[in-house]
């Protein structure tokens with residue numbers, strides 16, 4: 001910590017925070033007796049708090065966001081130069097970085113063609129939902145309005161995205177929700193017994209799990225279902241990758257019943273899963289909508305986008321004589337140029353530094369280390385994920401798969417913290433299932449960083465579970 005631009009004594013900041021800030025997803029009672037954690041500075045994989053304590057960040061800013069790591073001067077400079085020249089104009093007009101980032105992004109997404117700028121993952125998902133509803137009215141006489149979402153998936157914190165929320169603990173007490181959002185079952189191999197599929201493996205299992213979606217479509221009536229919204233790898237719901245065979249079958253089902261496929265890449269997008277730019281690209285599927293946020297500019301600016309195909313785009317310009325016949329939507333801050341300026345530079349860094357490849361290699365190391373810990377700690381029931389996006393599910397009993405108590409999972413996080421390593425866990429997601437440790441270090445992680453993270457987990461598991 002250089003302390004250059006900040007007072008070393010942050011007591012005023014702490015007092016201001018305690019008096020006036022309402023933190024996210026946080027029970028504040030604890031701050032009556034304790035100070036909040038204020039993160040003052042970051043460089044690479046590390047951050048420093050108000051006490052000068054150094055932390056190794058294994059969760060990219062807490063919520064899988066800072067993909068290229070902290071303290072990137074070139075992104076700061078790109079944003080600085082851009083906002084001095086032209087900070088904002090409503091997105092009914094274009095901007096220089098908006099056009100250039102859209103072009104660069106589309107190069108990475110064969111089959112997609114149009115980029116809609118917004119501010120958050122929730123908002124990007126809402127835009128796709130609105131388009132699905134408008135398409136239902138324009139093309140299907142108002143019938144195909146239903147949007148399917150999956151148990152354990154999360155699409156945001158607004159009321160419409162919570163209506164498509166598969167994590168009950170996020171939703172409780174916030175209803176009633178919007179109509180015509182319909183849940184389909186999860187695709188989690190480790191808990192396949194919940195679907196009575198213990199006897200199935202591999203591709204057969206994947207196909208059977210995808211067929212659960214078809215069952216819902218048939219129950220609801222295919223002429224009422226407009227879209228299916230899925231995370232490529234479920235994040236906060238437990239870091240869940242679908243079994244082999246799932247995605248090709250999902251694609252077939254969507255085609256067969258004329259259901260638009262909306263892939264939520266808010267976490268997976270921009271390299272998090274390694275090798276490919278997007279999670280869905282591992283599975284050879286062709287979405288109609290792709291939404292992304294978090295890693296798009298690694299948190300250096302607030303930017304999210306919704307990307308569609310030219311086919312979807314064309315549905316909104318077919319009759320220019322009708323004043324209602326276009327996407328009548330706006331997002332004020334979708335016109336901020338800082339977002340695409342930062343996103344362009346973020347993408348350049350990922351390309352020039354070979355971070356997709358590093359993510360694959362370091363992800364394999366992280367997986368290997370966690371699997372090795374499984375040998376030692378019976379409490380690890382399952383290790384899963386893709387790239388630098390891994391989860392380790394903690395269970396009290398490997399045979400029954402009884403989830404480990406949440407208090408103990410939290411104690412593991414605290415014990416990692418005591419060693420200066422920040423890890424995460426599924427948090428207020430599915431009742432009784434806040435038991436998966438989450439790891440999402442920046443894509444710049446080195447072998448040494450990965451080993452430090454898993455060494456801390458090893459010590460923490462021993463301290464908490466013996």
Ligand SMILES: Cc1ncc(COP(=O)(O)O)c(C=O)c1O
Pocket residue numbers: 063119120121122123125154155156157231235236264265266267293294
């Ligand atoms: C998969 C997924 N979709 C959407 C969102 C919502 O994004 P935001 O918090 O930017 O609104 C999140 C946030 O965690 C997410 O994990």
